Amino acid sequence: MSQGTVLVIGGGVAGALTSLFLKQNGFSPELYERVAAFNDVGVVKQIKGSLALAPNGLKILSQIPGLDKKFLDNGASFNYLSHRTSHGTILAETPIDIYSLRFGYPLLGIKRTVVLRLLHEELNRQLIPIHFNKSLCALTQSNEHVTVEFQDGTKVIGNYLIGCDGLRSTVRQLLFGSDQPTYTGLTQTIGITDHIRQLDRSEMLNVYGDGGTHFITYPFNSKEACFACTFRESIADTESWRSLSTEQALKFIQECGFARWASPVDKFISNASRLIKIGLYDRPELKTWYKDRVVLAGDAAHATSPHLGQGANQAMEDAYYLVKFWKINITDHMKAFEDYTQLRKERTSRLVTAARRQGEARVCIEPEECQKRNEMLSKGINLNDISWIYDIQL
Numbered sequence: 001m002s003q004g005t006v007l008v009i010g011g012g013v014a015g016a017l018t019s020l021f022l023k024q025n026g027f028s029p030e031l032y033e034r035v036a037a038f039n040d041v042g043v044v045k046q047i048k049g050s051l052a053l054a055p056n057g058l059k060i061l062s063q064i065p066g067l068d069k070k071f072l073d074n075g076a077s078f079n080y081l082s083h084r085t086s087h088g089t090i091l092a093e094t095p096i097d098i099y100s101l102r103f104g105y106p107l108l109g110i111k112r113t114v115v116l117r118l119l120h121e122e123l124n125r126q127l128i129p130i131h132f133n134k135s136l137c138a139l140t141q142s143n144e145h146v147t148v149e150f151q152d153g154t155k156v157i158g159n160y161l162i163g164c165d166g167l168r169s170t171v172r173q174l175l176f177g178s179d180q181p182t183y184t185g186l187t188q189t190i191g192i193t194d195h196i197r198q199l200d201r202s203e204m205l206n207v208y209g210d211g212g213t214h215f216i217t218y219p220f221n222s223k224e225a226c227f228a229c230t231f232r233e234s235i236a237d238t239e240s241w242r243s244l245s246t247e248q249a250l251k252f253i254q255e256c257g258f259a260r261w262a263s264p265v266d267k268f269i270s271n272a273s274r275l276i277k278i279g280l281y282d283r284p285e286l287k288t289w290y291k292d293r294v295v296l297a298g299d300a301a302h303a304t305s306p307h308l309g310q311g312a313n314q315a316m317e318d319a320y321y322l323v324k325f326w327k328i329n330i331t332d333h334m335k336a337f338e339d340y341t342q343l344r345k346e347r348t349s350r351l352v353t354a355a356r357r358q359g360e361a362r363v364c365i366e367p368e369e370c371q372k373r374n375e376m377l378s379k380g381i382n383l384n385d386i387s388w389i390y391d392i393q394l
């Protein structure tokens with residue numbers, strides 16, 4: 001089978017995994033990524049922190065032989081999912097080995113740079129060409145070809161293109177015009193700390209303030225944990241969203257209410273290293289995800305706020321289903337892209353909406369709303385309520 005060259009734009013989770021599935025199924029992908037390298041000198045400076053991968057994402061990874069095991073070996077699976085108030089009252093503590101029993105895989109914390117390293121090692125093993133320092137800025141389509149132009153002035157011709165270029169996707173903009181990501185009204189200040197001193201077990205811990213604040217932490221290896229403090233903040237503060245200098249971090253630690261919350265939150269905050277502050281965005285639903293020979297995947301198609309921890313997991317699902325439908329409709333790429341969009345759009349839109357709702361509930365302000373939320377949390381996890389997210393049949 002020869003479908004010609006498939007240009008994949010963006011070497012994050014969506015682009016890397018789509019390339020792997022394409023190669024596995026007889027296509028010829030070529031990956032183009034705007035950063036200089038995915039190593040400790042290059043993109044690591046930009047991508048801090050970690051990801052929580054879920055049973056649905058890990059199941060997708062298992063379709064590349066051995067990849068799920070490599071992820072499990074390089075991350076930290078959680079034994080408990082806990083909810084507390086900022087005063088230390090325990091709302092719920094659920095052992096989550098039930099996830100593995102019901103959905104086949106645990107919840108896994110893993111460093112973002114490790115995710116990219118493992119995916120790119122696999123790309124290299126599969127001899128998939130990767131071109132760094134290639135920032136797409138223009139594309140045109142003809143009956144049989146897609147021509148792209150990069151900011152360095154070079155051009156490349158392929159037969160198809162998959163836009164996996166993230167939240168602020170240029171491919172999306174070139175296809176459908178300039179709809180912008182939507183600010184959700186929330187920021188997160190994110191840090192990393194040595195969790196062994198703070199937590200005596202491997203758990204994902206959510207802590208709720210009295211009004212408008214939320215703290216989450218989970219480990220991503222045997223020593224370290226990441227944490228995120230969520231606030232409501234006006235869009236006017238965008239200027240302050242960046243990597244915090246040591247002075248800014250100290251100021252944050254002195255001034256933020258979290259430092260006075262019950263243990264272990266106070267310890268996380270006071271032992272934090274490397275704080276960054278970001279605004280949280282999602283995307284309005286797109287009517288369609290493709291135009292002729294170009295199709296979107298991952299955040300480029302359906303960026304979500306992070307409160308359900310599903311953005312990267314959904315990028316993995318996109319990669320798998322896009323190639324699956326394409327293989328079924330090998331002579332009709334438009335049918336493949338349409339079937340893929342139909343299947344994926346409904347699920348990802350539902351998740352974007354649910355993540356927004358989850359974020360709002362975490363930082364609710366009215367005492368009655370907070371009480372209602374805490375009562376809900378105290379009931380613990382009902383696996384039937386969450387199975388629509390984690391239980392996928394391939």
Ligand SMILES: Cc1cc2nc3c(=O)[nH]c(=O)nc-3n(C[C@H](O)[C@H](O)[C@H](O)COP(=O)(O)OP(=O)(O)OC[C@H]3O[C@@H](n4cnc5c(N)ncnc54)[C@H](O)[C@@H]3O)c2cc1C
Binds near residue numbers: 034035051135166170
């Ligand atoms: C604070 C926070 C926490 C999160 N936590 C989780 C979590 O716990 N679990 C989870 O599943 N998801 C989480 N997410 C979401 C997750 O990070 C994204 O959904 C995921 O990274 C999307 O992958 P992607 O490959 O589509 O996009 P990206 O990871 O953004 O990758 C896009 C790639 O395209 C490249 N690129 C961009 N423009 C161009 C261009 N013009 N030309 C060439 N290359 C280009 C970029 O350099 C980048 O490498 C979180 C997000 C945030 C903000």
